[in-house]
Amino acid sequence: MTMASLAIAGSGPGRRAMAQPAGSLATFFGGIKPDWHSQWAWDHYEATILGLAHQFGLRSVCEIGGGRDPLFTQEQAARNGIDLIVNDIDAGELALTGRGLRTARFDIAGDLSEPDVRRGGYDMMVSRMVFEHVDGVERAWRNIHELLAPGGVALAFFPTLWAPVFALNHVLPEKASHAIVHALFPARRDGGGDPKFPALYDGCRGDPAVLEPMLKRAGFAETHVQRFWGHGFFDRMPGLKQLDHAFNATAARIGWNLVTTYAYVVVRKGRG
Secondary structure, three states, X not given: OOHHHHHHHOOOOOOOOOOOOOOOHHXXXXXXXXXXXXXXXXXXXXXXXXXXXXXXOOOEEEEOOOOOOOOOOHHHHHHOOOEEEEEEOOHHHHOOOOOOOEEEEOOOOOOOOOOOOOOOOEEEEEEEOOHHHOOOHHHHHHHHHHHEEEEEEEEEEEXXXXXXXXXXXXXXXXXXXXXHHHHHOHHHOOOOOOOOOOOOOOXXXXXXXXXXXXXXXXXXXXXXXXXXXXXXXXXXXXXXXHHHHHHHHHHHHHOOHHHOOEEEEEEEOOOO
């Protein structure tokens, strides 16, 4: 099974909706064989979501925190047989969502009292670089369980502690962290198209032994943690880049969960 075939195989409006599940999450990821380096996670995020949607017959997809930068345009979603609903807590972010996409304003870690909430209304919920900003991640996972239809799947892609780069971001004052990020990535300066939000890293870990008890308490029948190491923050720093790569390659080889850099955390709700 290749990522290219996954991205194509699920396309088209005729794809089945919430069909009988085919295999397990572990089998799915065993088939696509992700690389250890986080560049794979960035490059294959959309294809992984389409692959999961095809594998498990998922159509209605809610993107948590999608705001101004949704996963797909309306045309791309339709072409891939996806009914995409873009969520955010901020009305201003949702106002920047692409033309033709439906939106839903609610707090994924809140009490789900907002009018846009659809309990049991989504086949799939996904997020990218959102959970590190959430205050109350365990409640967010419980809410995701409540919002998913029976048999539904959720995938959260986030940075993890205690990767050295994110540990530094975590302990530095926010003003200092902003200055460093803005110097390395000018596009993320205030007023740009990719602003930096405060990171809390609540529940953002890459160790299955840490995450799985929380996910089971939330009610999920199946969980999978796909770990990644490495990053691109030092790409313009010769010497440091090579040292950091060697560190992360070694950590990946020995399976050092404490210093994973990113993770896909994937869960599935039972049908009972």
